[in-house]
Amino acid sequence: MNAATNDVIVVGAGPIGLTHALILADAGFSVLVLERATQPGDLPRAISLVDESLRVMADLGIAEPLKSESLLDTGSRYFGLNGRLLASAKPMPSRIGQPAKSQFDQPVMEQLLFDRALEHSNIDFKLGHEVTGLSQSVRGVTVEATDSHGANVSFAAEWLVGADGGKSTVRKLANIPLVGSTQPQRWIVIDLLGETAKRDPFAEFHCDGKRPYVLVPGVKGRLRIEFMLFDREDADEMTRPEMIRNLVKPFRPQLDDADVRRAAVYVAHQRIAKHYRVNRLFLIGDAAHLMPPFAGQGLNAGIRDAQNLAWKLIEALRGRATEQLLDSYEVERHTHGAKMVKVSRRVGRVVMATGTVVPRLRDTVVRGLCLIPKVRDFLSGMKFITPPVYTEAGAATATSALPALAEVIGRSLSQPRVQTTDGEEMPLDTVLGTGWSLIEIAGRSARTAPLNAGWEAFGVRHVVIAAGRRPAANGSGSIDLVDLDGSLSKLSGERSRFLLIRPDKYVYGAFEQTDEVAILAKLRELVSF
Numbered sequence: 001m002n003a004a005t006n007d008v009i010v011v012g013a014g015p016i017g018l019t020h021a022l023i024l025a026d027a028g029f030s031v032l033v034l035e036r037a038t039q040p041g042d043l044p045r046a047i048s049l050v051d052e053s054l055r056v057m058a059d060l061g062i063a064e065p066l067k068s069e070s071l072l073d074t075g076s077r078y079f080g081l082n083g084r085l086l087a088s089a090k091p092m093p094s095r096i097g098q099p100a101k102s103q104f105d106q107p108v109m110e111q112l113l114f115d116r117a118l119e120h121s122n123i124d125f126k127l128g129h130e131v132t133g134l135s136q137s138v139r140g141v142t143v144e145a146t147d148s149h150g151a152n153v154s155f156a157a158e159w160l161v162g163a164d165g166g167k168s169t170v171r172k173l174a175n176i177p178l179v180g181s182t183q184p185q186r187w188i189v190i191d192l193l194g195e196t197a198k199r200d201p202f203a204e205f206h207c208d209g210k211r212p213y214v215l216v217p218g219v220k221g222r223l224r225i226e227f228m229l230f231d232r233e234d235a236d237e238m239t240r241p242e243m244i245r246n247l248v249k250p251f252r253p254q255l256d257d258a259d260v261r262r263a264a265v266y267v268a269h270q271r272i273a274k275h276y277r278v279n280r281l282f283l284i285g286d287a288a289h290l291m292p293p294f295a296g297q298g299l300n301a302g303i304r305d306a307q308n309l310a311w312k313l314i315e316a317l318r319g320r321a322t323e324q325l326l327d328s329y330e331v332e333r334h335t336h337g338a339k340m341v342k343v344s345r346r347v348g349r350v351v352m353a354t355g356t357v358v359p360r361l362r363d364t365v366v367r368g369l370c371l372i373p374k375v376r377d378f379l380s381g382m383k384f385i386t387p388p389v390y391t392e393a394g395a396a397t398a399t400s401a402l403p404a405l406a407e408v409i410g411r412s413l414s415q416p417r418v419q420t421t422d423g424e425e426m427p428l429d430t431v432l433g434t435g436w437s438l439i440e441i442a443g444r445s446a447r448t449a450p451l452n453a454g455w456e457a458f459g460v461r462h463v464v465i466a467a468g469r470r471p472a473a474n475g476s477g478s479i480d481l482v483d484l485d486g487s488l489s490k491l492s493g494e495r496s497r498f499l500l501i502r503p504d505k506y507v508y509g510a511f512e513q514t515d516e517v518a519i520l521a522k523l524r525e526l527v528s529f
Contacts, residue, residue: 006032006124007317009143009157011131011170014041015106015299016285017163018113020306022060025122026434027314032155033117034129034145036164040114042107043262044191047216047224048203048296050091052387052412053303054098055505058427059434062112063098070104071219074201076382078350080363081209087366088202091382095487096505097415097427101382103203103218106299129153131169134160134281141280159313160281163306166269168287174278180271180341183292185352186229187268188238190248191261195223197251205294205351209359212351215251225251228352235265268292270345272338276330282309289337294347295385297340304388305333311434311503315527325526336388343385387412388506396500396509396522404491405499405510413505416485418465428488431463431479435503440478441488442466443495452516458529460500465489 010021013035021031049070057063075090091100117123128148135142141160147153162170171178199217206213216224227247229238237243244263245255252259269290276283285302309329315321350366353359369375378384391410415428438460440447455462462478467489483489491497500509500519509519 005140006030006155006157008032008159008161008313009034009141009155010161010163011035011143012162012164012168012285012287013037013114013117013125013127014163014165014285015046015109015113016302016306017161018110018117019056019060019303020161020163020284020310021123022113022117022120023056023307023310023434024313025117025120026060027310028122029314029317030122030124032124032126032157034126034131034143034155036128036130038127038148040107040110042110044222044224045106046293046296046299047103047106047218048300049102049104050296050300050387051094051096051098051100053300054102055096055415055429056303056307057109058098058429060113060116062109062116065112066104066109067099067102069108069219070102071201071217072099072102074099074101074103074203076205077200077202078205078207078366080207080366081356081359083206083208084363086207086363087370087379089380089382090202091385095414096412097417097429101296103201103216105218105222131164131173134170134173136160136279136281158280158317161309161313162281162283162287163285163302164287166286166290168283170281171273171283171287174281176278176283177274178269178271178290179274180269180290182267182269182271183345183348185267186235186265187226188229188235188247188263188265189224189226190244190263192223192225192248192252192255192259193221193261194256194259195221195252199223203296207351207353207359207362209354209356212354214351223251228354229265239263239265268348270341272334272341276305276334277327282313282329284309284333288333289341291341291344292348293344294351295340295344297344297385301333301337301340304336307504308333314503320527320529322526322528328526331392332388332390335392339386347384390506395507396511396519402493402497402510402512405497408491408499408507409510411507413499413501413507414487415505416483416487418481419484421480425484428481429505431481432501432505433461436460437501438462439488439499439501440464441492441497441499443493443497445494447496447513449513451513452520454516454520454529458520458523458527467492 007029009032010017011034024031077088078086080086094100129145131145133144140158143155204215212228214226272289284305389410395410418428419425464478464480465483502508
């Protein structure tokens, strides 16, 4: 047996594991990726991608090729008895410079991530390796595995991340239980190519009480159709080519078997790991949570996991992370993951109602509720799918009693287009990069006092944003910008106001200059500097 030392071992080379590995590697740390398979996944699974996930893909440099293979800016429609439209829903326009909701092709994403990881000098890719054991000490972790030739091998690292899916070996070896249940209903998912019918950019949920089904269009002739199966129907029988042709006949009267990318029966789980962290071991993605597909949040929750944990491990590898910071991964992501599991289960109950009595009652209730403007707006804007708000694990509050500032704390930072001193226009994220940033929203009166020296010691990137005028270099070492969209400059006041931005683009603190000392003290509870 041989032992190799790395900064982090990531088990699982699906989209979540590779996203996490690439963020760490881009920050300059060595990552060993262990994957049981010998090539990237080629089957479509997840199909819905939210703006935050595309923001992460943009940081990794693959957003544009991924978007070219995706149906952008999509919504959902729900049909009740007799095919009558119950509700049409579409997310509110995104604040962060990406389509709010898109329908993508998972094999395309996996290949893009896989290719970039293979080329990365900081990633050691071990395909055909199956994890068989693990152990931890106060200084690191050791992982035992068998390689593609059946030989026993051993690897060591400071940290271990399990991204190995719903049947996670890492989770099992760490004795972390899954809490929740499995829905009794089975579904068959059929992914087709060669679709020529023009469809609106909406996923369609047909809840007719007979056999609920879902249609999800894509680009380049891709179409997903899912049908609920009945107890009497055998999974093997229902995936035979003649049964597939019979199921999709109303939509594809003539189906070429070569156009069937995948036909599989699945049962949805609604479970969440009791813990996301055990000492130097963490779980992300489906290893941490399993949810029904009806809200389209499984992969998106996993990408949020990957990014949330990555920046905290980066601080740990730099010797700056406190235990409170590392513990905040579970606090933040377990809370939101559990919420998405619950939302997915509730949407599933609406979709899967069968018979006539329950669907008729459902239709009556939904139509009645939609007569109430606030409820109608809530449903049509898909506000029941809430993004994270990270205020439970040490986010600094706006101590100057400014409501407009308090509202942005713990939320994803808006991303306007900005203009630099030389007139170049770009998205704000391009300027901020991937570390901590201090955004100064210039006030109507010029700031007279210098910034606290603690910011330089911490190592933030200082960005000054103004509105309505071309920025001028102030010579203070800051990056000076004008907010072309007004989404951040609207927070300006008489004096400068500040937003402290985490590496994952969430707002850690919002304050005026008089609060600098208090904010820095709060920050030191998480990061040593």
